[in-house]
Amino acid sequence: MHRNIAISEAAEDCLLFIYRMNERAEIPTTSALSQQLGVTDSTVTAMLQRLSGLQLINYQSRKGVSLTESGRYLALQLARRHRLVETYLWVHLGYQLSELHAEADRLEHAVSEKFIEEIDRQLGHPEVDPHGEPIPDAKGGIVQREQHSLMKTAAGQRLRLSRFLDTRPEALSYLESLTLFVGARL
Numbered sequence: 001m002h003r004n005i006a007i008s009e010a011a012e013d014c015l016l017f018i019y020r021m022n023e024r025a026e027i028p029t030t031s032a033l034s035q036q037l038g039v040t041d042s043t044v045t046a047m048l049q050r051l052s053g054l055q056l057i058n059y060q061s062r063k064g065v066s067l068t069e070s071g072r073y074l075a076l077q078l079a080r081r082h083r084l085v086e087t088y089l090w091v092h093l094g095y096q097l098s099e100l101h102a103e104a105d106r107l108e109h110a111v112s113e114k115f116i117e118e119i120d121r122q123l124g125h126p127e128v129d130p131h132g133e134p135i136p137d138a139k140g141g142i143v144q145r146e147q148h149s150l151m152k153t154a155a156g157q158r159l160r161l162s163r164f165l166d167t168r169p170e171a172l173s174y175l176e177s178l179t180l181f182v183g184a185r186l
Contacts, residue, residue: 005054005074009109012078013037014047015056018065019075024165028065076140081108081116083129083136088119090130097130097176098169131172132163132182150186159186 007015017036021028034044045061052059056071067075085104089095095103117138120126126135127143134142147162161184164175175181 005056007051007054007056010037010039011047011051012109013105014044014051015067015071015075016078016082018057018067019072019079022067033065073140076136076142078108079133080136080138080140081111083133084116084119084123084126085111086129086131087123087126087135091123096173097164097181098172100130101167102169128163128182130182131167132161160184161186 014033014037017033018028021032026032030041030044030048033048034041037044039047048057048059048065051057051071055068056074058066058068082104085107086100089100089103090097120138125137128134128145134144136142145162148159150159153159161180161182163182164172166172
């Protein structure tokens with residue numbers, strides 16, 4: 001991936017988690033970030049200060065975190081890498097839904113931009129990953145799709161499953177046992 005700024009894998013993971021929380025209209029907190037990244041609050045604070053110094057995030061202690069324009073662009077590129085790797089693992093290697101996230105977390109930092117471009121081409125430029133999360137294109141664009149909560153759907157109404165919001169491995173294993181996948185008609 002072309003990067004003007006060199007940051008650690010942990011900092012990349014931090015940016016990606018901030019982006020994911022923003023996607024769900026949640027406010028990233030130091031404690032949520034430390035829990036997700038498996039590090040102490042003080043480590044997260046130091047990382048946030050560094051990312052703020054690099055102008056990738058807006059951060060003020062006890063007031064939350066938001067991505068700057070360049071931070072959002074980098075986070076979109078990271079999301080693209082992660083989601084394309086997940087999709088490749090699913091389509092070509094037969095990984096289970098519950099295994100995708102952890103494996104993609106390990107691989108996303110190790111593969112080249114050329115590899116990402118090639119799997120995007122081989123996959124036919126998918127718009128969503130196996131969890132239904134949108135995959136940004138190479139320029140950071142995302143196709144927004146109208147979605148409705150299953151909980152707010154009238155009984156008997158036909159619909160197509162478009163996204164899993166609960167991506168915990170145990171939840172995904174349960175959904176797989178029911179043969180529920182993105183794209184399934186309900």
